[in-house]
Ligand code: 4AD
């Protein structure tokens with residue numbers, strides 16, 4: 001074949017007039033082939049967009065034998081003339097001139113046939129599902145959101161700060177860490193009192209995968225002013241729910257000189273920016289997901305962008321839930337002041353009571369992490385959880401306790417050790433500061449309207465599953 005520069009299908013549809021009447025060179029995977037003995041139509045997808053390019057084969061120029069390998073899933077290279085299309089459904093098409101088949105996909109065994117597959121089936125074939133329309137759409141939206149996040153913070157003067165994935169601290173203190181060790185598990189070196197001897201371990205102490213970059217992020221914020229992290233986090237909680245992963249990505253901004261109100265303002269602006277970015281830049285993919293999965297998707301996304309979030313203290317939230325219970329609303333888990341709210345409670349507040357996102361603040365200190373700033377009542381802390389329709393908690397954050405003595409008292413109360421480096425942020429030049437963590441997959445879940453968090457990350461990790 002003659003050497004012509006390859007064009008992506010996305011570029012062709014972005015400016016078809018630039019290519020019309022010219023030879024184009026396209027490469028991709030065949031979605032479908034249909035036609036008759038005179039003419040054959042191939043729908044070609046190259047992953048750059050959800051849209052397929054129609055390739056027309058005039059069968060007076062090609063033999064049946066030449067087209068035989070072109071089945072669903074096969075990969076081809078085509079050169080031909082881009083022309084306005086007479087058929088409906090597409091504006092332009094390619095009149096095939098030259099064909100090269102890269103790879104066949106035996107229809108007897110290729111798992112992705114042109115009929116739609118269930119998401120459950122595709123989860124079993126997760127190594128191939130990026131080739132489906134649905135996962136193509138989700139993964140392109142995921143990319144756009146990641147880009148929007150970096151853009152949002154960069155444009156605001158935040159610095160991207162890299163916190164470690166292997167750590168010797170436990171940020172959230174929930175006991176859900178994966179250990180990192182090179183000790184031989186079948187022949188553990190033991191200390192005198194029969195415990196594993198971590199001094200023999202790779203790092204000379206016990207180490208784990210991080211559950212959050214926040215504590216290290218605070219070191220960044222109390223030096224650079226405003227930082228954010230964006231990386232994988234790991235939690236070994238045995239949560240088999242549609243909203244939990246064992247490995248997920250988190251974005252954690254941390255800002256010096258921010259109080260809780262500033263923190264809430266930032267969180268609300270940030271989420272709205274991301275959702276708006278996706279609406280503006282992923283229209284084709286969102287339209288596809290709306291048509292096939294979720295007829296209310298765009299309405300819900302626009303609603304979030306256009307409306308203020310409710311801001312409500314936890315104590316008020318609990319009162320509303322107790323009222324609802326008195327009036328006959330049933331919940332599976334108990335509601336009382338001091339209870340950690342379950343997803344059903346969060347979603348009641350958001351979906352049934354207020355019918356908009358809610359930022360719940362000032363939680364009892366017992367159910368929140370040690371680093372949160374104590375309120376004057378001595379009972380609650382300046383926490384903020386952002387609760388979303390369909391998702392429940394999408395963001396968790398707080399103003400941090402900046403007072404050395406108060407924080408040390410909390411550290412002692414909970415028996416935390418090895419925190420001296422962290423206490424230095426309060427020991428030297430301490431400042432009021434705040435931050436939050438956004439679960440990236442929960443954002444992608446919301447924006448795509450998918451139902452299960454395992455369907456918005458290419459290779460999901462969850463209990464009893466670690467394929468690929
Ligand atoms: O509420 P979390 O545990 O907060 C923290 O880790 C803080 N250190 C954040 C901070 O203040 N810098 O987690 C933050 C968010 C949750 O709101 C949720 O969206 C997501 O992370 N998340 C998970 N997402 C998927 N799978 C899991 N197992 C998750 N656990 C938390």
Ligand code: MG
Pocket residue numbers: 385393395396
């Ligand atoms: Mg939380």
